[in-house]
Amino acid sequence: MTHIVVVGAGYSGLAAAKLAARWTSADVTLINASDRFVERVRLHQLASGQRLRDLPLRDLLRGTGVELVVDRVTAIDADARTVHLAGGAPVGYDRLIYALGSQADLGAVSGAAEHAHTVVTPERAVRLRERIADSTVVAVVGGGLTGIEAAAELAETLPALKVRLVTGGALGDALSQRGRRYLRAAFDRLGVEVVEHARVAEVRPDGLVLDGGGHVAADTVVWTAGFRVPDLARDAGFAVDERGRMVVDGTLRSVSHPEVVGVGDAAAVRRPDGLELRMACATGLPTAQHAVRALADRLAGREPARPLRFRYVNQCISLGRRDGLVQFVHADDSPREAVLTGRLAALYKEAIVRGTVVFERHPTIPASV
Incomplete structure (x- = not known):
């Protein structure tokens, strides 16, 4: 009997394990450091003091035949095929x-690992919540979707807290003109102070030191400026890119180890035209389906026929619980002028x-690949 092992039970890994059990006759083992499924896209809500749903993995796996092992992966021996x-x-x-996801990159700037907080795990989000209870000023570093959502959530939920967003570019520079205007108006309404075109040189207990010597005062720093993947793939000898992400082919199979499939943030997935997909649920869920379908075909003696097809539709941004911004995009993720805003956008998100x-409970729901 073929044994499929899935490492990591995030959005892509959990779906992949359940699909492997459904679409193949193999024994499937899912290994994860926690016994809970984490809604990572909601962790900024947890940091602001809101409660999240409790989602035990055993409940999500009930009836699937997947064996759950709750433990931390320390190494992969590719020659012995052992975790x-x-x-x-x-x-x-x-x-x-291989679905071990990503984590905050706290090593890129001096002092970030010692003094900055993140919202990449429930434990870190809770520590940030506890820290904020004694803070008056918070600086969120990073102008991507995670930083924007974190700044807005903190400002709305904790109006007495002064929130500053520090970004290396312009606020919302990946959005359309309409999107940027709406985002700036929303931040003005929430009282979020924006520091643009600012590169952080150091994180200190009293805030941020910028290139050129400027200082952004803050009791608490939230770091959302970039993510990194674990070193396990590189250490195992799998082919990886310059960021340590597993290099995969059009069926998400490792280009160096054909018995290995990479899904989610830890894999460098590209469309046939060469466009690399960004780290997101929007890419991780459908490509996990594609990867496991190809794996099932190969185990059944068939060569996968369908190339990877993926087109972007939108970027959904929460601006607290009552406001939002949906930026509609072209297939290559470049922005259209069309946006959806306000309460309707919040409901959409x-x-x-x-x-x-719902997808994690029923991962055979069709996805756009």
Whole structure:
């Protein structure tokens, strides 16, 4: 009997494990450091003091036949096809689905690891919430979607808190003109102070030191400026790109180890035209479907026929619980002028986020690949 091991139970990994159990006759083992599924796209809500749903992995896996192992992966022996764990015995595999995701890049700037907080895990989000309770000024570093959502959520939920967003470019520079105007108006309404075209040179207990010597005062720093992937793929000898992401082919199979599939943030997935897909649920969920379908075909003795097809539709941004911005985009993720804003956009975004959990419960729901 073929044994498929999936490492990582985030959005892509959990879906991949359930699909592998459904679409193949293999035994499937899912290894994850926590026994809970984390709605990572909601962790800024947790940091602001809101409660999130409790989603035990065993409940989400009930009836699937997937064996759950709660342990931390410490190494992968590609030659022996073995996954080593922090607490348990090594687990052998015939096929491996690598889905260990990404984490905040706190090593790029001096002092970030010591003094900055993140919203990449529930534990870190809770620590940030506890820290904010004694703060008057928070500086959010990073002008991407995570930084924008975190700044807006903190400002709306905690109006007595002064929130500053520090970005290396212009606010919302990936949005259309209409999108940028709406975002700036929303931040003005929420009282979020924006520091643009500012590169952080150092994080200190009293805030940020900028290139050129400027200072942004803050009791608490939230770091959302960039993500990195674990070193496990590189250490195992799998082919990786300059960021450590597994290099995969059009079926998301490792180009160096054909028995390994890479999905989610930890894989460098490209469309046939060469466009690399960004780290997001919007890319991770449908490409996980595509990867497992190709794996199932190969296990059944068929060569996968469908090339990867993916087109972007929109970027959904929450601006607190009552406001939002949906930026409609071209297939290559470049912005259209069309946007949806306000309460309707907030409801739209909430429906998308709720839909990801529905997908995790029923991952055979068609996705756009």
